[in-house]
Amino acid sequence: xxxxxxxxxxxxxxxxxxxxxxxxxxxxxxxxxxxxxxxxxxxxxxxxxxxxxxxxxxxxxxxxxxxxxxxxxxxxxxxxxxxxxxxxxxxxxxxxxxxxxxxxxxxxxxxxxxxxxxxxxxxxxxxxxxxxxxxxxxxxxxxxxxxxxxxxxxxxxxxxxxxxxxxxxxxxxxxxxxxxxxxxxxxxxxxxxxxxxxxxxxxxxxxxxxxxxxxxxxxxxxxxxxxxxxxxxxxxxxxxxxxxxxxxxxxxxxxxxxxxxxxxxxxxxxxxxxxxxxxxxxxxxx
Numbered sequence: 001x002x003x004x005x006x007x008x009x010x011x012x013x014x015x016x017x018x019x020x021x022x023x024x025x026x027x028x029x030x031x032x033x034x035x036x037x038x039x040x041x042x043x044x045x046x047x048x049x050x051x052x053x054x055x056x057x058x059x060x061x062x063x064x065x066x067x068x069x070x071x072x073x074x075x076x077x078x079x080x081x082x083x084x085x086x087x088x089x090x091x092x093x094x095x096x097x098x099x100x101x102x103x104x105x106x107x108x109x110x111x112x113x114x115x116x117x118x119x120x121x122x123x124x125x126x127x128x129x130x131x132x133x134x135x136x137x138x139x140x141x142x143x144x145x146x147x148x149x150x151x152x153x154x155x156x157x158x159x160x161x162x163x164x165x166x167x168x169x170x171x172x173x174x175x176x177x178x179x180x181x182x183x184x185x186x187x188x189x190x191x192x193x194x195x196x197x198x199x200x201x202x203x204x205x206x207x208x209x210x211x212x213x214x215x216x217x218x219x220x221x222x223x224x225x226x227x228x229x230x231x232x233x234x235x236x237x238x239x240x241x242x243x244x245x246x247x248x249x250x251x252x253x254x255x256x257x258x259x260x261x262x263x264x265x266x267x268x269x270x271x272x273x274x275x276x277x278x279x280x281x282x283x284x285x286x
Contacts, residue, residue, distance in 0.1 A: 002074040004047040005081040006058060010065065011252075011271040016041030016086060018062040024050065025057040027071065041065075044081075052076040059255065060084055064092040066248070067255045087252050087271035088285055095286045096133045096267070098140075101125045104282065107158060108143050111174075115164040134169035137266035137283065142172045142240050144279040145222050149192075149215060151183050157224070161238075170264040171241035173204075178236055181226050184213050191216060201225035201239045210236065214243070219250045220272045244268045251275050 004024065008016040018041040024034040033056070034047050041062060050056065052074050059069040065086040074080040101109070101124075113124040120130040131139065146158040160180035166173035187193045198212030207227035214223040221243045229235040244264045248254040251272055273279050 006045040011275040021061040090267040203227040
């Protein structure tokens with residue numbers, strides 16, 4: 001017989017500060033062979049007396065984080081350890097802590113001060129104050145991601161953004177410099193972007209579809225859907241969003257029945273981005 005050690009971490013890769021239930025399921029029979037309830041997630045969980053060489057599914061059900069699972073086959077002798085990472089459940093987030101306007105990045109403030117956003121009054125600090133928590137989270141997610149994708153030492157996707165005209169929790173709509181589309185198309189050759197279908201993205205009045213492109217990471221992909229003006233001078237608008245469909249499964253192994261279909265929740269994107277540790281997000285979730 002063998003023992004299984006389960007260690008749990010959050011999206012920041014720190015010990016999980018949550019209470020959890022754990023089940024070990026024998027995959028050959030789909031029978032639960034071990035179960036523990038209401039144990040602290042920050043301590044290793046030992047499951048004793050399992051069969052070596054037998055495939056099991058370990059399922060963890062935290063109180064405030066999304067349920068996750070992992071398949072494991074135990075070694076013939078000693079202990080087998082597994083490490084699972086679980087993101088916060090957006091419905092269980094108690095607080096989102098955002099920076100004051102003057103503490104946000106100058107690159108973001110510069111764009112907000114030139115922007116007029118649908119449904120909100122003013123620009124700059126007034127515009128920022130009018131955003132809901134969901135809109136702020138979506139804006140910061142996209143700002144951080146777009147700032148992290150660069151073409152050279154000085155140009156990023158965000159540096160080509162001129163104005164924001166719509167903010168949704170799962171996407172932003174922006175006016176961009178015309179050169180951005182050629183930069184993104186050129187990056188397809190280097191396999192940093194792939195061209196994808198943009199059929200779900202409707203052009204605004206006076207504009208037509210000009211191609212959709214997605215970054216090639218395993219999860220947390222940025223998609224840019226371009227729209228070109230019908231009449232001269234040539235102008236481009238972009239619908240920008242981050243895909244979480246692969247992120248929750250590949251990064252965290254969230255159990256399938258607990259992945260919500262439909263609009264992407266900005267707090268899920270926050271967890272994916274901080275787990276990747278490739279971007280600096282200026283807001284925290286608790």
